[in-house]
Amino acid sequence: MVAREGAQPGTLARAADGPPAEAAVAVTALSRRFGAVVALDQVSLEVRRGEFFSLLGPSGCGKTTLLRLIAGLDQPDAGAVIIGGRPATHLPPHQRPVNTVFQSYALFPHLSVRDNVAFGLRLRKVPAAECARRVRAVMELTRITELADRRPAQLSGGQKQRVALARAVVNEPEVLLLDEPLGALDAGLRRELRGELRALQRRLGLTCILVTHDQEEALAVSDRIGILRAGRLEQVGPPARLYDQPRTRFVAGFLGACNLVPVLGAASGPAGAPALETPHGAVAWSPAAAAGGGPPRTLAVRPENIELVPAPGPAGENGDLWLRGQVREAVFAGAQMQYQIETPGGWWRVHQPAGQAGGPLTAGVPVTLRVPAAAWRMLED
């Protein structure tokens, strides 16, 4: 459980009754088909209590379907949903201890902001005094107090988002489900609100599942990320690990920029050490580390892990790869310079911190790339 410092006693803090089950939500072998389309294929996943978990993937990957199955707004064709340790696969949505922030916000247009926020509590017949107190507390937390008497039509996008969040959070759900909650907002506001969302989640000790297609957003707010592709969970892990140790080509390409290098076959490096043959030369490889046993088909290097140096160093030393090339494109991206560099074996993307000695390189300049041995990642397909 995450500490809930600052939560007003008795307002938002949940009673810590019952044994603290490790998983707030567990889904096992969950499948959902729409006609011939398999939206979700045998997905199993556990989200821990107090965790901020993101489901990340391109549109149509099944992430919203998974969220709707957890909320009970849709029924799976196979598999089980367990919420707070209790089976919930066939529970109707109103009996599940989860609340959703919808992408379109889905605020009730005929109700004021205050009545929207109070909606869930009134349905559950929470006494009026307590209801008013909790609504007030949440409206303060989400900074919508001064909007209390307005109708949704009189709110801006960011304000609606806050109201939708307050309307869900006030019910103290075991799991807060967020369906692209920031998708309709402009970039600046999105960044601001996702920070607030994360702070609120920490402060209340909420368990959150966020659906997003924005990798930057997922990396910034999540404790763990699950990457979905075509209805299957491709990889699950903390943001830094997913970024640094992508398991598949898809994950490597989806999270940040990546240089993908095809493997042509096995080769022998200096002194007979096992190596992989690539268009750029041999790359050291340890068969023991390969999960599948055989050599990987693709290698990856993050653009920021490549160094640009004035002249080639001693070849073969520590297994570093030295490549000669020419800058074809140089893009200034604020904190960094992004280069496209052509080498005999193919093109490379290289990111260097801006403002380095010697100034930014310009197109046409010859350079030497150093790809450190430690920068290589072996990918499954």
Next chain:
Amino acid sequence: MLTAGPGLLWLAVFFYLPLALILGVSFLSRGELGEITRPFTLENYRRLLGFGLLGFEPLYPQILVRSLGLGLVSTLGCVLAGLPLAFFIARLPPRWKTAALTLVVIPFWTNLLVRTYAWQVLLAPEGWLARLAAALGLVPAGTALYPGVGAVLVAMVCDFLPFLVLPLYASVEKVDWTLAEAAADLGARRWQVFRHALLPQIQPGLAAGAVLVFLPATGQFVIPDLLGGARTVLLGNAIQQQFGPGLDWPFGAAIATVGLAAVLAGMGVLRRLAGRHAGEGEFG
């Protein structure tokens, strides 16, 4: 203003002027031969309230209440039948929607009298509905299902259903279903989802449809006449009686005026009821 001119003129000549005439006539007297004469009098309204030549006899208040009751119950029946129908049609695949709406409208292509006589056939002792009812043990075999209140209501609801379904359907079509999901997500049961998330959205169409049914249903007398038996006197045939065989136009005009006022009041009540459903923060 220029474009509103012809419309206003049309309304004035063909609607407000006749209405004013009716109102005026209702304060005049009936002559020996049934002509409209002076003096101005409140006698028609006194008679309407039940103070006739033979002392107090609340015949007309009863007619008024009976008519309003019939209108209200018919409206209620149409709402109960029309709500599921409108939702059903709205959720059909697009190409079936047109077909379904056409089916709703088809009865309009037939004259009201023909439709009502058709009900007599359907509800007659040898009709299949009566046989079905007898087979189910609801009535003794060989019994006609009309005349009676039930037959009148069935025919009224069937006749006026399209007036309710069409405007209601237009509202249901535009319903934002994510609001229903949001309500369920926040803990609403099926009925509460309807009450708090759907009803406020369809309220305009429902109110418009209810008014469209209530108005003609209150004035309706052909159906009760043909299916109700026992010659129930309602607003419609009371007025017709005075303007026709009774030759008492001033009294007929008074009935019409009071009927109009009562219907307007009933609409106000309907609107108030419907408006409260869309009211803010109300839970029950």
